[in-house]
Amino acid sequence: MALNNSIAEIFYGIAEYLEMDNIPFKPRAYEKAAETIEALGEDLAEMYRKGGLKALEAIPGVGVSTAEKIEEFIKTGTVKYYEDLKRKMPVDIDALRKVEGLGPQSIKKLYEKLKIKNVSDLEKAAKRGKIRTLPGFGEKSEEKILKSLEFLSKASGRSIIGFAMPEIKNIKQRIAELKGVERAVVAGSVRRRKETVGDADILAVSKNPKPIMDYFVHMPEVAKVTAFGEAKSAVKMKSGLNVDLRIVPAESYGAALNYFTGSKAHNIALREIAIKKGMKLNEYGLFKVRGKKEIFVAGRTEEELYQALGLRYIEPEMRENTGEIECARENKLPHLIGYGDLRGDLQVQTSWTDGAESIETMARAAAKAGLAYIAITDHTKNLAMTHGLDEKRILQQMAEIENVEKKLKSEGITITLLKGSECDILKDGSLDLPDSVLAKLDIVGIGVHSSFHLSRDEQTKRIARAMENKNADILFHPTGRILQKRDAYDVDMDEIVTTAKKTGTILEIDALPERADLKDEYIRKCVEAGVKMSIDSDAHSAIHFQLLEYGIAQARRGFAERKDIVNAWPLPQMKKFLKG
DNA sequence: GCCGTTTTCGGCCCGACTGTTTTCAGTCG
Secondary structure, eight states, rough: OOHHHHHHHHHHHHHHHHHHHHHHSSSHHHHHHHHHHHHHHHHHHHHHHHHHHHHHHTTTTOHHHHHHHHHHHHHSSSHHHHHHHHHHHHOHHHHTTTSSSSSSSHHHHHHHHHOOSSSSHHHHHHHHGGGGGGOOOOOHHHHHHHHHHHHHOOOOOSSSHHHHHHHHHHHHHHHHHHHTTTTEEEEEETTOOOOESEEEEEEOOEEEEEEHHHHTTTTTEEEEEEEEEESSEEEEESSSSSSEEEEOOGGGGHHHHHHHHOOOHEEEEHHHHHHHEEEEETTTEEEEEETTTTEEEEOHHHHHHHHHOOOOOOOOOGGGGHHHHHHHTTOOOOOBOTTTTEEEEEOOOOTTTTOOOOOHHHHHHHTTTSEEEEEOOOBTTTTTGGTTTTHHHHHHHHHHHHHHHHHHHTOOOOOOOEEEEEBBBOOSSBBBBBBBHHTTEEEEEEEOOOOSSSSSHHHHHHHHHHSSTTTTOOEEETOOOOOTTTTTOOHHHHEEEEEHHHEEEEEEOOTTTTTTTHHHHHHHHHHHHOOEEEEEEEEGGGGGGGGHHHHHHHHHHHOOOOGGGGSSSSSHHHHHHHHO
């Protein structure tokens, strides 16, 4: 979806330029279009090919003008309007915007007065003390710029949620235990369970915020205080994590939680509903506006807030303004799969290949985690570096699995161990083990682990061919992405979803935080197409069963219900769904 | 520039904090 991203970037850029000239409303329009396009599950060029300008205009937030610019980009690779703006002011907005405290107005001023075009110009000017001479800037703004530049050069940016969670939970807990704190919760993108989080928003309820804020900004791990007030403070931790703390009175708890959970787009949509009802929504509550008087309507809980707006309660994982509000209005919200709903785990590695622990250790850990069944799915021989299993070793492993199951049963531990495989999909789409062997297994997972750079067409055909195999039950980590390390391979997911439906193949949601593969938009496609999914830990050690939670979060972000997830079903029902 | 369960024209989310200012613009979420 490289094209979509390029166009989104251009629209963001246009928004910035218009903002510099203080043009009202248009920047928001371009931003909105960019946001929708970024989150779009379909390729714009494809949509345009099929439906022309009309199809583009049907995208929410895209109108006549933006549709024409998309068309222009598809045809020529540039947008003249944007090129003209850039020529008028050739600055690296993207990079400069990342400097804390620099917005469009400041960037414009810096360019016009000091000819600053990029981050290196900015650094030079700041070091020479030139920035403090500009109107509206002073010594402090100059210092702030230098500090931010220093931080940017070693900044890690966003963190993968599963990796950041322990630190976030720890800080929240410390705040919660302070005297005078009635409650403290994590809000923001962490509560919405985004794959990666840029910062942690903590919300606390207290009548006496001052000492709490004092504690917060003086925690020993704080590297820098970026804001310090009674209602709101913000810090950067030594780890690189940004943490915001907001403190509100109890009667505003629900409104504040809703506001600080976001997403921004969801909040804006809620406020627009409030306005239409003659009300006003902010982080302190929902208010009826009667002339100058504001009468409190709701805000103690999120539930009463949604109700007062005429909506059903929306789970945080769905709050991205991608259709959930309409569902809530029409009472058509899905009943999302719950965090305690999984009964099994269909991808588990052991020390037979690249896992850290024995079949027995993994089985005991799974039972302890409350699972009723797991599939042992070690790699196959093509993955030589993991000492992948060949025909002979996998038969040995099957016998061993039976022994372990019996042993545990004799101790009163009842967990079903399915004999499985993470069978390698070879370059031509054939599988790494012969059908005769695969047929003996209870469950066969298939996955791509090599030849990531085939063309879209070849990659799609390769995977589809593997899915057609009558023994292939689940496609593991379907897009192969590793967050912040490796992009998904180029594959037509619409085609994969169609093939899954046709062949009865399950698509996996791999719960490893750095994979989170499928991503939410593909999960929604599966839900809509009636394609079943599994949520697997991809466990390589006993503690990894805890990571299933992140897979469930991902499924919830994709609107999945229990009926969509096969390992949320009892074992007999799940087995019945398998091909073999 | 986009949009319509008040509208095809006239609206467009809201408040806290900062730094540079003497009342506010800019930035952020």
